[in-house]
Amino acid sequence: MSKAPAPSRNAALDFLAEAEEVVEDLGTRLGELSEMAEKDNWDPDLLNAIFRDAHSLKGLAGMFGFAMVSEVAHHTETLLDWLRMGKVSLTSQVMEILFASVELLTALLRATLDDTLEQHRSEAENHAKRINACLNPPAAKENSSPLQQLGLPANMTSSLTDYEEHRLQENIDKARFIHVVHASFELASFDEGLGELTATIKEHGEVISTLPSMGENMETHIDFDLLVGSKCTKEQLDAIIAGSAASITFSGKATTAGETARETLPADKPSLPDAPAAPATLEQQPLQTDTILNDKTPKAAPDELISAKSISSTVRVDIGKLDELMNIVGELVLAHSTIASITGKMRAEGFSRTAIDLGKAAKDLERRLGDLQKGVMDIRMIPVGQLYDKMTRIVRKISREQGKKIDLKLFGAETELDKLIVEDIADPLMHIIRNAVDHGIETPEKRLAAGKSERGTVRLASYQKGNHVVIEVEDDGGGIDTEKIRCKALQKGLIQENSQLSEREILELIFHPGFSTAETVTAVSGRGVGMDVVRNNIAAVSGMVDLETRLGYGSRFTIVLPITLAIIKALIVFCAGRIYAIPITSVIESIILSADQIRTVEGKEVISLREQTLPLVRLENFFRIERIGKPADEQYVVVVGVAEKRLGLVVDDLIGQQDIVIKTLGEAFKTLKGISGAADLGDQRTILVLDSGSIISELMRSNQGG
């Protein structure tokens, strides 16, 4: 084998993006296969698709110079090839190895990014050994080659790949009829027609090969010969495909003894087995169907010539480029705000024709900007379903490892979220699901003993709720024993013996740093990542996670996320001499506060709002800053809330609503609680953006601690 070329960095990134997709596909399909295999009824097409995934990956990795990835893909491909060729049977052990291949390949692809491939060498070598151990040379097949006696037209058989030959042989071995179905389609829409025909035939058999051939009029039509294996006789299949543009041009059946029972064939079909490739003989038949089609359908439009080039309608874009674009849009929005405020000033300074015209132009600009913003935003949106595949694999893997029986029910896969949020939410979500499977769902024995069905259910649902996307992970497992949590928290000194905590507050302890509830740390959940990290990761994308549980009946995690982070509407407030922005998504209402409403409970300020007690926070106290200027006589309370929790932020003034672009503060300020970033107000002023979620959790934490 020759040395692979050194690809450019860009090309390598292309490779990675595609390779990741292929491996993900591979995993998803393996999951399907494993389910089918459990019922001992698997689809050869599916297995072949899996083989093709491994095969593509091998070729890709080889071309781009990632030898180790290519090696592992190669071994996996070999195992899959043996499987599809019937040389190895699909045991649970083989399934296990295939899943391990996916894991390994995923790890290797990651490693190519940070150049740590070498660290995986021994793992890759061991994996290859494991695969090789499965490959025992098969018993030589006594093959009297009934294939030859079948007398298939030579042009059909000569282009068969080894695999297709194997499928043909399988069909013959199962004493099925072998048919050749000929069909003619209009060039403009042949894939639809062919797809329908193939689907129809697949209901009654297998399409072994699809061979395109020259149509009567190659400018407008294209013909296909489908090699079909089916239990149906020629007459039965004829009836099935009746009404379509297809006809049967060959039918035969080879008996296992090697005798050929040929069905009657049209006299004009010389199908000598040893005839040289002469496809023209077949092409004479479908003249009739051709003319029928021509009558029914208008001639191909002349402008179709132009369409030849633009076939693929999707573009793969680096998310960084979209970020840049989003930034520009953000700056534009700010520039617009500046114009609008100048217009306002002009108008205030005197009734001026120019100010009105400028105002109109600014309005127009605002509308267009809105469209642009929405357009760019739409590009960033991807369905949450992309995460579902990963989660499905994880659930299958863990349930296999732990001998649990679990149905994963997925809802709302089409719910859309910002690509970056989807990326950032993947790990926390995975952790929650791992927890649900690992700690939530009980073993089948325990479930039966508790009078539940043997199979546990994990429900993963996403839906949009206003400006938020809600993701729920619910299990019907054992639920969380709050008494255990209390004990553990006591042990760890997180709470005191006499602390009076509600059930809710006890549950909150799970999110306390370093808190791990598992009695035994297993390989699955016990990876040193606590729920506090999960909460922080979710908070990092301005999201919130909440937990409900019922002992004996299961738990539900609710993650609430903003749809996008790029541009948000914010309430601009003035407090203690400074200006802050509060994302409007977390603002519930604003009320005027008069001093006599404030009561003090355990040294903390609260007000009563519609019969509920609302704790108040003064920002200057929270951030421990010096107040600039005296507090106004009349202050405001901005009620913020995330999930079920409410808090009142006391501010001096409400300035207004504005679109802001949040910029992160960088590593240096990462530990700063309560601030999610900074934003430019458009008038050269930079302000801090408050993170209500983290202010709330910070306060809850200090309450519990004290």
Added chain:
Amino acid sequence: MKPLTVLVVDDSAAMRTLLVSTLETLGSLEILQAANGFEALRILPRQEINLLLTDINMPDINGLELLSFVRSNPVYKEMPVVIISTEGSSKDIEKGMSLGASEYLVKPFMPEQLLEIVRKYI
């Protein structure tokens, strides 16, 4: 002078990109891409193709079926077809050549190997 047209058929986008960028070093070529056999079948009757590069292992219609179609059609009979495949056994190569492939290039290959072959036909 009208530039010569090359059609690259491969179901891997990264692979196509690599092939195209290699071919582009040759200068004035029009390079068309197809992600599978179906797309190739659409392009063939509409564009004059001077050289066809195809992968074998693709869904629905594989490279061998595509090649067989091309060779059975008098219009395309003379079109050079280069198979670029990971399948490198002598049996595979024999099959490709017997169906009328002009060349058979096994992946992975050096860009120079591809260019050498392509130069022969254009």
